[in-house]
Amino acid sequence: MKHLFFVSVAAGIFSGTSISVKAQTAVNSVKFVGPQKKSVQFIEGIEIKRDAQSTAEPDVWATKPAVKPAPATVTKLTYKKTAATSGTFIESCTALQFKYAQLMDVDVELITNTKLYTVIEDWWATRYRYGGTSKKGIDCSAFTGALLNETYGLNMPRTAKDQYAICDKVERENLTEGDLVFFNTRGGVSHVGVYLANGYFVHSSVHGGVTISSLDEDYYNRKYISGGRVTQQ
Structure with missing residues (x-):
């Protein structure tokens, strides 16, 4: 019986080794068979292909998420303080100043x-x-x-x-x-x-x-x- 047990175990070990070798051979054959193909196929089934219409390298930016442009910065216009303006800025000008600036065709900040x-x-x-x-x-x-x-x-x-x-x-x-x-x-x-x-x-x-x-x-x-x-x- 003992001899029969060891024979069985030995047969199982050799049998498993044989199966493992065959499986590895099958994997290798899947990976390397067909050296003339234009794509590489992995075991997981993910496949990367070149564009059929172009031989150029894949566009690496195509896989990146789109980046939204930063919002435009609005700069408030100001006027330089000069002797002519006497510190008057257009933001504080009155309707009266606008009226007479228009009548005389001058800059409103000059109506001081x-x-x-x-x-x-x-x-x-x-x-x-x-x-x-x-x-x-x-x-x-x-x-x-x-x-x-x-x-x-x-x-x-x-x-x-x-x-x-x-x-x-x-x-x-x-x-x-x-x-x-x-x-x-x-x-x-x-x-x-x-x-x-x-x-x-x-x-x-x-x-x-x-x-x-x-x-x-x-x-x-x-x-x-x-x-x-x-x-x-």
């Missing part, structure tokens, strides 16, 4: 003298009346006198001719905000306005009342005499 434009707005479109001095009607020299007084605290003579007489004369290219501009519309100094910026001035016009006009307009360009700067304290 809000007191001046508030007074102009208060008189805006008041009709012209020769000899008038109120909101019911006002002439050119009365308006410039009222505007300079309310804005700068200056006391002006009543007529355009007298205002011209007390001013230091200023060349047209040197005009600055608050200077007076004089015209010959009826012989001699007969019309006056207050210079603002970019060739524009505010005045009480015979046809438009209190309004803004340009020195480059043909009529005012022809009638222009001089600029004047008030130096009295």
